[in-house]
Amino acid sequence: MTQFTVHSTLDAIFDLTVGALMASGANRENAEAVAEVVWKAERDGCLSHGIFRVPGYCDALKANAVNGSAAPKVIDQAPGIVRVDAENGLAPLAMKIGRPALIEKAKSQGIATLGIANSAHFAALWPDVEPLADAGLVAMNFVNSRAFVAAAGGKRAVFGTNPMAFAVPRPGKPPMVFDQASSASARGEIMLAARDGHTVPEGLGLGPDGQPTTDPAAILKGVQLPFGGYKGGAIAMMVEILAACVTGADTSLEGEAAYTGHGGPSAAGNLVIAIDPSKFGNDRFLERVETMFESMLADEGVRLPGDRRLVNRKQTPESGVHTDKALYDKVVAIRDGG
């Protein structure tokens, strides 16, 4: 589809993102926190969560749907709980500010959790938890969003695409991190197919008539389905309960009701759990995980989740990245006051 691309360094993407967000109303601290996750996504070749998201962030800022000057407050809620009130701001700054307290609590208590409410999450989840695994922790992350996905057996949207991520440290290597929606496919995948006039595989969604369809435009008017039948539906429900109900954030239905059509992120919740495996009286944790990974990889056809990201990560700091020219021009225009 993309006929013309613009070549940039990762640092240029960072600066452009900061400029566009600040021109849309974010202060420098919020803009840089978002730009860091955009930079990481571009570095790892996750284009759907890179600069591609910047116009949406800017739209939400311009519509005053999110607070670009939010100063998230860290609340020492309990010995094992850090809570952040994100003040209706974008999630990256809330996560950046809350993470050190989560790490400290997990290392002193053995397990701790970070709950973020009143934030708008529009990023990949792996950048939230990879720094926790870098600090030696095993981490899980649960995020809800606007209601797009039916419960197992249902025809009406009740859950967000409700992603979860899981991170594990590795000796001398970047952590293994998986990050996956609880829906059968990313919403962006269905939107791209609709734009390009393709059908999508069976099982991704139902049309507005409640019938299975491979027409992406019909699914966008109907509902997406959870992955893996009723088991994936149970995971989607678990993510909703942990991310929204436990933290006190908006549920996906509440986020949908409050959404004003700006095209950016809606209010949602975020629950991170971090465990210090060194506190279990077992000093062979890292070695045992590596042995298990080796057993998996001895089987031809098996890859570790996230391994393509790590390949890209080695190349892009040297090679730079290529961005669709129309997208690039759009973000430049936002930065320049367009």
Added chain:
Amino acid sequence: MTQFTVHSTLDAIFDLTVGALMASGANRENAEAVAEVVWKAERDGCLSHGIFRVPGYCDALKANAVNGSAAPKVIDQAPGIVRVDAENGLAPLAMKIGRPALIEKAKSQGIATLGIANSAHFAALWPDVEPLADAGLVAMNFVNSRAFVAAAGGKRAVFGTNPMAFAVPRPGKPPMVFDQASSASARGEIMLAARDGHTVPEGLGLGPDGQPTTDPAAILKGVQLPFGGYKGGAIAMMVEILAACVTGADTSLEGEAAYTGHGGPSAAGNLVIAIDPSKFGNDRFLERVETMFESMLADEGVRLPGDRRLVNRKQTPESGVHTDKALYDKVVAIRDGG
């Protein structure tokens, strides 16, 4: 299949189970802890985890593969961690002994975890976590087992069927608990199809040649597959890391290597995480979960996980249960020294 059944009260099932386990070498404390989870499974109509499991428990005891006199030790490992060394015994007593400390820690810290190593788990997971939700906690449970399941994209067994469970309290009602394998189907389902000469649906497993098959006997010689493709494979891997690597228990491959063919449970690990939602400064947790459940159930065709168990639970204390006569006779023979 079952032509003749024996009708019993739930208490008779409990007593029969205790008798068979003690005749096989368990002491009373271990036998009663196992009989409690068998009793709960029969009460809730989970026949695959009821008295059906007793011969396997007894085989493992007679083969000295598990220690029927295990006295699990509770270790106060960290402010947020309870660890139980199950002394190579059956998991129910270890769980029963460790649970009060987990509840106390979760309520004081906001979040806590219980890790059990050196135990043999052969039961459903929901009886482990339902008491935590009864105490007002949100709980997750992860258990690994013998290697039966390939990683996503693979053809060799590296994971157990690796179930996970999730429990949430409800006001004035039993908790919502789901309990699901990370494999596309329970192993027992494939074994029953093989016994009865049926085929199984596509996607459950591969034959010894690494090719997809609907022949259950071929899958039992080959490998099972994770549910939901690579996303379910990621869940299976997460369960393995949490249940085995974090706790220091045997991985599913180690459990498989140590298995002596007795037909009972193998050594595995168990990690439970419990969160006190009342500690998040949000007193509407229960109400918000109920609102979400109502939204789900407003959609015709949606059921809450576990709701069939709760229907059975209302009936069986009065109606009693029906057990396959051959199975019943087998357990009676074990109890009577057969």
